Amino acid sequence: MINDHLSEATMNDLVDGLLPAAEVTSARAHMDDCAVCREAYARLSDTVRQLRALPRSGDAPEAAWPAIEARIGSAGGTPPPATEDGRAKVVPLRGSGPTPWRVTLSVPQLAAAALVVSILSATAVWLALPQGAASPASVAAEDPASPRRVLPVSAETADKVAEYNATITDLEEILERGRVLLSRETLVTLETSLETIDEAIQEVQAALERDPASELLLRVLMTHQRTKLQVLRQAATSLHFRG
Amino acid sequence: MGAGAEEPLEALVGRAQGEDRDAFEAVYRRTVDRVYALCLRMSGDADRATELVQDVYVRAWQRLRSFRGESLFTTWLHRVAVNAVLQDRRSRARRSSREVTAPELERFGRAARVAMPGTRVDLERAIAALPDKARRVLVLRDIEGYKYEEIAHMTGVSLGTVKAQIHRARGLVKEALT
Numbered sequence: 001m002i003n004d005h006l007s008e009a010t011m012n013d014l015v016d017g018l019l020p021a022a023e024v025t026s027a028r029a030h031m032d033d034c035a036v037c038r039e040a041y042a043r044l045s046d047t048v049r050q051l052r053a054l055p056r057s058g059d060a061p062e063a064a065w066p067a068i069e070a071r072i073g074s075a076g077g078t079p080p081p082a083t084e085d086g087r088a089k090v091v092p093l094r095g096s097g098p099t100p101w102r103v104t105l106s107v108p109q110l111a112a113a114a115l116v117v118s119i120l121s122a123t124a125v126w127l128a129l130p131q132g133a134a135s136p137a138s139v140a141a142e143d144p145a146s147p148r149r150v151l152p153v154s155a156e157t158a159d160k161v162a163e164y165n166a167t168i169t170d171l172e173e174i175l176e177r178g179r180v181l182l183s184r185e186t187l188v189t190l191e192t193s194l195e196t197i198d199e200a201i202q203e204v205q206a207a208l209e210r211d212p213a214s215e216l217l218l219r220v221l222m223t224h225q226r227t228k229l230q231v232l233r234q235a236a237t238s239l240h241f242r243g
Numbered sequence: 244m245g246a247g248a249e250e251p252l253e254a255l256v257g258r259a260q261g262e263d264r265d266a267f268e269a270v271y272r273r274t275v276d277r278v279y280a281l282c283l284r285m286s287g288d289a290d291r292a293t294e295l296v297q298d299v300y301v302r303a304w305q306r307l308r309s310f311r312g313e314s315l316f317t318t319w320l321h322r323v324a325v326n327a328v329l330q331d332r333r334s335r336a337r338r339s340s341r342e343v344t345a346p347e348l349e350r351f352g353r354a355a356r357v358a359m360p361g362t363r364v365d366l367e368r369a370i371a372a373l374p375d376k377a378r379r380v381l382v383l384r385d386i387e388g389y390k391y392e393e394i395a396h397m398t399g400v401s402l403g404t405v406k407a408q409i410h411r412a413r414g415l416v417k418e419a420l421t
């Protein structure tokens with residue numbers, strides 16, 4: 001009777017071809033004598049074989065392209081030019097004119113620029129928000145499904161909302177590009193925080209759909225949005241000083 | 244129509260880099276089925292997968308000129324898609340324990356079902372039912388073919404954790420198929 005069966009890790013390494021040659025010989029010799037491991041290995045290797053044989057392609061829904069085309073168009077988007085060193089990226093900084101202003105910046109420069117934009121944008125948005133009773137009208141920007149792209153405000157502030165959304169997008173872009181500059185612990189903490197905020201935003205948005213005239217819900221949503229902006233801004237600050 | 248069906252993909256990409264949206268649409272149509280399959284399998288949510296496909300191509304358009312042909316365009320695009328899914332917080336927040344439904348599985352096409360009658364849908368269901376992290380790394384490793392080290396880098400977790408997650412996922416799939 002064999003008591004020491006092959007470990008799961010050993011079997012998986014064998015399937016993956018990662019087991020050192022000497023251990024391969026030993027594992028195969030063990031399986032020659034051990035029906036339990038032989039059976040377990042056969043099932044594992046068959047499962048992995050089936051997984052690897054799955055098609056990598058599926059039939060995408062037809063409806064996707066019009067939405068992409070609309071988003072590309074709404075972004076005013078032309079592909080940003082490549083840079084010489086392959087590290088610095090191009091960020092479209094949204095100006096007031098019809099043609100986006102584009103400059104080439106490194107990650108720290110991007111972070112610094114994003115800070116300026118975010119402060120200006122956030123200030124403008126909060127100043128533009130109605131101070132009295134909230135309007136039941138909601139302004140849905142490009143993607144209604146996104147927690148960062150829907151901010152219920154009066155129609156008059158639509159431009160500011162769009163600017164806010166653009167700022168959030170820019171800050172998220174900065175964070176994405178600067179991930180390598182952050183420690184794993186920082187990154188996990190940051191993403192967990194953002195995830196929690198997004199969940200909170202989604203919950204309030206769902207409540208607002210049921211009760212669109214609620215000023216309280218609107219204020220709560222604004223608070224969550226502002227928190228998200230602050231977290232992203234802090235991340236951008238961190239990237240700025242690490243760069 | 245400036246984007247002919249017979250035009251090589253790399254040529255279409257080159258035209259798209261010159262801001263030709265028809266060419267970019269042609270690129271999309273040539274590549275979307277694989278991107279969608281990746282998004283669907285990794286998110287486990289058909290609605291979110293459709294939204295992720297949009298995110299992937301909007302990002303691809305915005306970064307198109309950073310593609311310099313040092314790898315295949317499909318490889319570059321695939322990496323954009325993987326990053327989009329991994330960075331997607333909303334799918335994690337939104338997802339419940341729902342499984343991908345049979346009609347959604349139909350979208351994976353019929354070829355492999357012919358090759359493996361009766362087993363593929365069960366396999367897809369088993370993958371869809373996996374915990375989020377386990378499903379993502381399993382798809383990256385055993386379906387998309389990334390190395391353990393690459394997955395650890397992409398997901399930002401240790402190599403040992405990635406291996407443990409994949410081993411666990413394989414075990415769960417194996418049990419589900421029994």
